[in-house]
């Protein structure tokens with residue numbers, strides 16, 4: 001995380017250079033303390049994640065050693081290979097035993113889980129024949145099924161067909177912090193980066209991610225995480241030019257910031273805004 005903080009501070013823009021030199025000269029200043037606190041909070045998350053894995057076992061699969069971090073489900077090692085082949089915009093696999101997972105990687109697994117995911121994504125599974133692979137199925141059968149389920153969303157419950165209804169349900173899910181409502185919108189094939197209809201928007205033309213970040217607290221990080229990992233574009237700007245990262249700096253939520261940076265939200269676009277906002281009270285002294 002030091003690298004990210006350093007990137008924010010020393011990135012080429014003129015504004016950043018001015019702020020950086022200011023911070024170096026005023027090490028007791030508010031900005032420096034804030035960054036230090038942020039760094040410490042980020043370091044503590046790994047320790048918390050280890051505890052979660054040790055004390056919680058909410059899964060009932062035979063050998064669930066792989067995690068799709070963006071969908072919040074566990075798979076066996078064979079299926080994880082097929083998920084990897086789909087590409088990271090469909091599924092991001094991490095090993096529960098080989099990778100070092102932080103709290104943020106487990107957010108969706110804790111809040112979605114296989115049962116909740118399948119209730120929506122396997123709702124229309126034909127019951128008469130056994131389409132779903134079992135532990136003895138070969139790789140071709142698994143691949144066909146996984147492609148149908150995750151890429152075509154062939155077995156998903158569909159609630160809304162027209163774009164406007166999909167966007168309304170997306171907006172509602174984010175507002176009410178309803179992860180399964182969000183998953184339903186995803187199953188309906190909503191464009192997660194689209195402007196959402198919102199009467200009382202902070203700025204015009206917000207996306208679901210702006211809304212989620214603007215209202216984030218400790219109980220709704222998983223909503224932000226789902227959008228970060230499944231939107232494909234974290235740098236959509238409002239009518240006033242703000243990205244989700246801008247909004248995040250306003251809410252001052254370190255864990256939300258971490259999710260956005262991990263998802264590779266553009267620091268450059270947010271840089272001027274962030275530095276000026278943080279530094280302006282001190283620069284005028």
Ligand SMILES: [Zn+2]
Nearest residue numbers: 075076078079
């Ligand atoms: Zn499997």
